[in-house]
Amino acid sequence: GGKQLPPCPPGIPMIGNLVGMLMNRPTTKWIVRVMNDMKTDIACFRFGRVHVIAITSDEIAREVVKEKDSVFADRPDSYSAEYISCGYKGVVFDEYGERQMKMKKVMTSELMSTKALDLLRDVRNLESDNLLAYVLNLYEKGGLVNVRDIVCTHTHSVKMRLLFGRKHFKETTKDGSLGPMEKEHFDAIFKALDCFFSFYIADYYSLFRGWNVQGEEVVLREAVDIIAKYNKMIIDEKIGLWRKNCDANKNVPKDWLDILFTLKDDKGKPLLTPEEITHLSIDLDVVGIDNAVNVIEWTLAEMLNQREILEQAVEEIDRVVGKDRLVQESDVPKLNYVKACIRETLRLHPTNPFLVPHMARQDTTLAGYFVPKGSHILVSRPGIGRNPKTWDEPLIYKPERHLTGDEVMLTEPDMRLVSFGTGRRGCVGTKLGTYMIVTLLGRLLQGFDWTLPPKTGKVELVESKENLFMAKPLLACVEPRLDPNIGSGNNNFNSAVGEHMFDKVLTPSDVGKLNRLVIPKQHAENYFPLEDNQTGTVLDFEDRTGKM
Ligand code: HEM
Numbered sequence: 001g002g003k004q005l006p007p008c009p010p011g012i013p014m015i016g017n018l019v020g021m022l023m024n025r026p027t028t029k030w031i032v033r034v035m036n037d038m039k040t041d042i043a044c045f046r047f048g049r050v051h052v053i054a055i056t057s058d059e060i061a062r063e064v065v066k067e068k069d070s071v072f073a074d075r076p077d078s079y080s081a082e083y084i085s086c087g088y089k090g091v092v093f094d095e096y097g098e099r100q101m102k103m104k105k106v107m108t109s110e111l112m113s114t115k116a117l118d119l120l121r122d123v124r125n126l127e128s129d130n131l132l133a134y135v136l137n138l139y140e141k142g143g144l145v146n147v148r149d150i151v152c153t154h155t156h157s158v159k160m161r162l163l164f165g166r167k168h169f170k171e172t173t174k175d176g177s178l179g180p181m182e183k184e185h186f187d188a189i190f191k192a193l194d195c196f197f198s199f200y201i202a203d204y205y206s207l208f209r210g211w212n213v214q215g216e217e218v219v220l221r222e223a224v225d226i227i228a229k230y231n232k233m234i235i236d237e238k239i240g241l242w243r244k245n246c247d248a249n250k251n252v253p254k255d256w257l258d259i260l261f262t263l264k265d266d267k268g269k270p271l272l273t274p275e276e277i278t279h280l281s282i283d284l285d286v287v288g289i290d291n292a293v294n295v296i297e298w299t300l301a302e303m304l305n306q307r308e309i310l311e312q313a314v315e316e317i318d319r320v321v322g323k324d325r326l327v328q329e330s331d332v333p334k335l336n337y338v339k340a341c342i343r344e345t346l347r348l349h350p351t352n353p354f355l356v357p358h359m360a361r362q363d364t365t366l367a368g369y370f371v372p373k374g375s376h377i378l379v380s381r382p383g384i385g386r387n388p389k390t391w392d393e394p395l396i397y398k399p400e401r402h403l404t405g406d407e408v409m410l411t412e413p414d415m416r417l418v419s420f421g422t423g424r425r426g427c428v429g430t431k432l433g434t435y436m437i438v439t440l441l442g443r444l445l446q447g448f449d450w451t452l453p454p455k456t457g458k459v460e461l462v463e464s465k466e467n468l469f470m471a472k473p474l475l476a477c478v479e480p481r482l483d484p485n486i487g488s489g490n491n492n493f494n495s496a497v498g499e500h501m502f503d504k505v506l507t508p509s510d511v512g513k514l515n516r517l518v519i520p521k522q523h524a525e526n527y528f529p530l531e532d533n534q535t536g537t538v539l540d541f542e543d544r545t546g547k548m
Pocket of ligand 1: 092094355418424428
């Protein structure tokens, strides 16, 4: 390749496209608009001294994540990435190298292995049952269902259980909704992710760093501090528990943190330090949720406007699963039409404007153009998904286009749409993410009949001005379709499920002559405050094998 940069939108010498970036918020949408006007699939924006190269075609995206994967395996430095990753000590936002690879390998081989996925399947099933109970509850109250709210509640609860082994940080709620602490935690994650894609000026002009221009640094720091606070709270509690119970091998891990704490190196020493566990935990805490929420909401919205799609999906679920049991993860390979709908949503309504940004580790080329070392590479998710060269009628929602006769997958290594990415920086959660989204949508469609709110002709399929979510949360009416007494395990979806409060290791004094069980002070204070506990509390116990 020559030394010619990709086409650049006109800018001002020295500051390049800075004015455009600042005047056209959100910058993410402006970039794609400018490229449409320029009729190009690759463009080079100049923000200060940084070359930001944006891409809207599958072919060039393949060059980034497949053909020249190792050249583009770095992530750019940014204020938000650095703060979220505690100074680049995690996986998602970090420079490619030995440390990042070691941590990522722990995620893939220990947390996402078939064994680990199997181990925590009951936990996910439990929350899937809770979800239906929660929607049924809303139906019985006679109101409209806010789809965004139920999916946020569900995915947050699943994530909490997988990572921390519990649904609530402290107090539980009666109806299965998020409590105040969970809401704070959840909002902080969304805020941090928003900051990540906000084109903060100090990321291109380091001169501005630390000045809190436009208030962004403070917003980000507050959000990340909240996330870190909750992670630390649980991790400290876990460290205490694992220390007390040194013979950790005998314990069955109940969540990802347990798994991370019990990993050993070849010499039998702990594989990860508590700091490393904290960094992994924060990364796992922030990824994945936004995708599930966005995908389910858009899919149901499209289905409400094109009822034949909804009916076809329900028909498939009734055929594959029946009405006597709920959709399970093991049904996922067979629910091809449901997956085709989700794939179509990932194509037309992706969650984030770009892949997590990549960075060139050396001078190289893309589509024959020169790409200098250090360039930021933005692979546009909507740009690729809606590219008319790849898709006919790109703006029409047509799930059939993904039915090729083979098993439909949500992954797309050829990058004709952007779901999980691929290559060295590809998503580690492809299997889990697929299980979660497909069972969630499957159960919502199986459990309830969905209709538009009264006097609504169509859902307004309008994207938010700030990001790619629907402008307004989707509201819909539901009618139960199934006998509410079916369920996946001991539960049925009509009953709220008990909440895990704390673990306690039995000690000799607990089983001695005193006839009493001593509850550690910190848990007693958390769960049984004296002032409002005059009537006493009934507790259920469960031992580590799950016996109640
Ligand atoms: C639910 C749907 C999900 C979607 C659509 C999704 C999508 C993505 C995408 C597009 C990337 C960036 C790829 C790139 O930069 O080339 C990514 C990275 C990542 N994802 Fe996911 N993800 C999902 C769920 C999850 C889950 C459940 C987890 C783990 C719990 C997870 C963990 C990660 C990690 C750790 C990375 C960073 C990998 C790296 O930088 O090397 N994701 N994901």
